Amino acid sequence: xxxxxxxxxxxxxxxxxxxxxxxxxxxxxxxxxxxxxxxxxxxxxxxxxxxxxxxxxxxxxxxxxxxxxxxxx
Numbered sequence: 001x002x003x004x005x006x007x008x009x010x011x012x013x014x015x016x017x018x019x020x021x022x023x024x025x026x027x028x029x030x031x032x033x034x035x036x037x038x039x040x041x042x043x044x045x046x047x048x049x050x051x052x053x054x055x056x057x058x059x060x061x062x063x064x065x066x067x068x069x070x071x072x073x
Contacts, residue, residue, distance in 0.1 A: 008032070009029050009059075009064055010060060011025065011026070011028075012025070024050075024051060025046075025056040026044045026047060027059050029043045029044075031043065047059075
């Protein structure tokens with residue numbers, strides 16, 4: 001990914017041990033710099049119940065490909 005990207009995406013599994021609805025898979029964005037209004041340096045996108053690892057990886061790859069065009073502000 002370009003050095004100008006605002007974040008680095010990765011897939012995390014499971015988000016919660018018992019995986020209640022919507023918390024089985026997530027894509028996590030590690031922010032390159034602090035953003036006002038966001039506590040910490042990571043934002044998680046929780047995928048809906050039934051999401052497959054391949055779908056999470058495809059979303060991660062898409063975010064990675066367009067990372068230089070997305071600004072977290």
